[in-house]
Amino acid sequence: MGSRRGDRRAYTPLDVAYLANPKWVRVAELLREADATCNAKCNANCHAKCVHIALHDAQIAHLGSILYSAQNKTDGVFPVAAIKALYNIHSEAAITALFDVGMWINLPGGMAEIRDFLEHNTSRAEAAATSEKRRNAAAKRWKEAENDDAKCNANCHANSRDSKSKSESKSNNPSVSPLAADAATGDTEQTPKPRPNRKRGTQLPDDWTPNPRHADIAAERGVTCWAEAEKFRDWARATGRTYRDWDAAFRNWLRRAEPSPLPAPATDLRAAENARRDAERRAEREARERERAALEASRKANPHAAQTALEAVPNLRDRIAANRRQKAK
Structure with missing residues (x-):
């Protein structure tokens, strides 16, 4: 269970051979053996059609349970009634076959669990830990950027205060020659140093x-x-x-x-x-x-x-x- 980079929607891994899983053959066999898939007046052709519809319901129900668990982060546990209602599943034989084959594990209170769900998906706790780690890393990067800006602003203000205090001291002591004022402040050079030709940020x-x-x-x-x-x-x-x-x-x-x-x-x-x-x-x-x-x-x-x-x-x-x-x- 994860998300693509830049996409907020939840995704879950799915085997490309999902519909070719041999367990579906066993589900179809159980549906053909079950009388609940057809009524008493159904002939051979009708029975085959009913089995096909029930198999389709079983596949949709199983796939829907995977998507439901991934979206709601339930670690593979889900209410069977919710799956039947969400995906319009009418075949009780299909639901029973999923339990008989072992693709679903029956739990008390009308709940069920997808077998081996956590072997292919991230658990709720692991997803929360990863999300927290990313948030902390992002906060750290933003804090470093803010500290760099604060240091730059502090240096700029300090240089501005030094320049202002120097100019005020010279204006308040007009009798002192510029050379003596420079010597008192530590600036002994008569000509200012050339400023380095630094490239401006863009x-x-x-x-x-x-x-x-x-x-x-x-x-x-x-x-x-x-x-x-x-x-x-x-x-x-x-x-x-x-x-x-x-x-x-x-x-x-x-x-x-x-x-x-x-x-x-x-x-x-x-x-x-x-x-x-x-x-x-x-x-x-x-x-x-x-x-x-x-x-x-x-x-x-x-x-x-x-x-x-x-x-x-x-x-x-x-x-x-x-x-x-x-x-x-």
């Missing part, structure tokens, strides 16, 4: 996509790269966060992500390959732009170079022709 670009390094980290962590990328995009746009390096931010996101309970889809390999190709195309496009910019700069620096090269072409052709004639002689 919001997540619309064309941002994970790269092959992200796919490798996701595979190591056991998470789905593209599902985490969708959550990362939604989080970045919802919070309005800015980063100088969004690829590095997503790498940290993947390292903090909880492993996926479902196996990663095979499309991750194709997605990683597509990401690698996109990165190569971007690199080629940037290289072409750099070459174009360098050529344009060269033309501006020496505008007569192209004309000189064109004038030199006829002379070059004459020399090549003369060399060919010389070799022919």
Whole structure:
């Protein structure tokens, strides 16, 4: 019992050979032997049709009990009357056959249990523990993000207070020279230090996509790269966060992500390959732009170079022709 990534509905695993289970053959045999499937006036053809209808009711009732237990998290225990009412089951012989074959286990109070339900589904306690673990991990990530913001704001306010107090001290002591004021405050340099050319943070670009390094980290962590990328995009746009390096931010996101309970889809390999190709195309496009910019700069620096090269072409052709004639002689 689980849910797909990004889908709130409950799902349950079901064998693809569910209807080919040999137990259904035994159910059909019990229904053919039971007189309750037909009335006294029923002939052979009618009896076969009644058995087919009763077998269909048994299959729907058993499948409905699995879905009911998965949706309501009952660990395979359900009221038989509820299944009959929900799925419109009229054949009592079908219900009896499910108990006789052992696909259902009879319990007191009109209840029943699906055999081996917990061998293929997550129990209610395990599902609750997994959900609690994910909530705690998400709360921890949000707390770390809030702490980072608080530290940044505190540093900004502290720098602002220091600058303000320094300017006030200089304005309150006009007789003190600027050089002496700087010496008193520890600023002995006459010229301010150049500020480092740091790249400003930007919001997540619309064309941002994970790269092959992200796919490798996701595979190591056991998470789905593209599902985490969708959550990362939604989080970045919802919070309005800015980063100088969004690829590095997503790498940290993947390292903090909880492993996926479902196996990663095979499309991750194709997605990683597509990401690698996109990165190569971007690199080629940037290289072409750099070459174009360098050529344009060269033309501006020496505008007569192209004309000189064109004038030199006829002379070059004459020399090549003369060399060919010389070799022919």
